[in-house]
Amino acid sequence: MLYDILVSGVAVGSIYSLIAMAFSLIFRSTGYLNIAQGEMVMLGSLVGYTMLVSLGFNYYASLMITMMIAGVLGLLTNQLIFIPIQNRGGHDLHILIASIGLLIMLPQVAGLIWGTKTLSYPNNISQNQLALGDIQISGLNFLIIVIAFIIMIALQCFFRFTRVGQAMRAIADDKVMSQLVGVNIKKYITLIFMVAGGLAGAAGALFGPVYFASYDIGTIGIKGFAAAVVGGFGSVSGGMLGGIMIGLIEGFSGTMISSTYRDMILYGILILVLLIRPTGIFGIKQRRDAA
Template identity: 35%
Template structure:
């Protein structure tokens, strides 16, 4: 029974990593850029929901605060692209990585100064509601995390595979100049992707905050989510979910059976081994570019 409980806990945490990893993959899939501020966008989305919903701030109904926070993060993601990322057009990927890392520090500083640096709890109707299935204790928040993550992963995978805009996004990532000559509005497509990634970050932040407290340093979860994206396959949406689940599963079992000083290293050890033996990830999607 303990093993099953660890599996459930790891699955719920892994789905949070998977949701953040989806943001990494969405941006990389469409622009070949890596947004290292994705975890901090998750944190900011959680704090926006807290600000809208908690009685100490605006005190809006939870069902209004959630979509408002998601839309707000979509606008923030859109603005990040048109105000910052677009100005780096033609620069190396290293420049974008450095800018997004710096952007993450700014988000953490801003959230801390506005909402405080101490852990805070989102006033969510999911807190304290539990279900028991066959003697397995499962929080309603954990169940919602699992369902939402699987649904979003499948939805985006179908969207990228079967819609004109999804195919256009992939075309823009493979060859921006050729996509532009084919009539694809490359800049608009990329801005849309950043907006979607912002909304995905908000969903992950809301679900994460519903499971416990939130503080500005929660954005550092993006490091584990990036590891999950690489393990699953950086260009694969199902791979992001798979990688998140693998990392999430490793953590509770490592904490239970490995000395404390080593358990936190296990996800990164797996990332190291993956980069050595299968650098493109489990569900690798490697394409050759035409030049």
């Protein structure tokens, strides 16, 4: 049973990690907070369901298409909402208010398109039980862990070994200096929103088989946000670790103590972490030029 909780916690935590990384990417590169990121996860779960059930794609193709669609939605969010607000003299607070508007509006739009009923992914995505010695673990949880870690490792390699990724890192580290050496800030921030949207879409498509798809699951973004804070808001690597920690705490507290008090325990530990280390585990100081 202990191993089941461990694997399940890591599987759910890896989904939180993807969301946390999306939060951190946007915040570190722009300095503002898009709290509607959870709604992108919700759209990812619904789009993934449509690709898989309505259009008949296999799960892996559905995941890839969902990531691409969510990436485009992330790009459009920046191009059609956030950039025009900035161009008209808006500040971080105005961006935050606009993202609150998206937080409220997107579930209603999703409800109109997909309806308000809970949609269940097919249960044949990965039914096998994997044997590790005498230990039996869920094939679905193992699949989610593998896919999520492939995405996270691929993203880290992209940032480290490609010129585009290095330019994105440079913007995150020092936006002013990057601009001085000729980096096109607007172009790369647009790409960052695409990547963040893709991560959220992947999280939604991975969340669906474990739980379900619905217009009102955007609250999962709160767990992703908590993971980003625990790991160190603005640190992509910290978001990865924070998500796993949140998933494990949630799994063990819900099973070994009580599912009734699971969230109370989770956020109590979150507050304790912030009291001990306000910047999070891998916290970085916010740049003065981030705003």
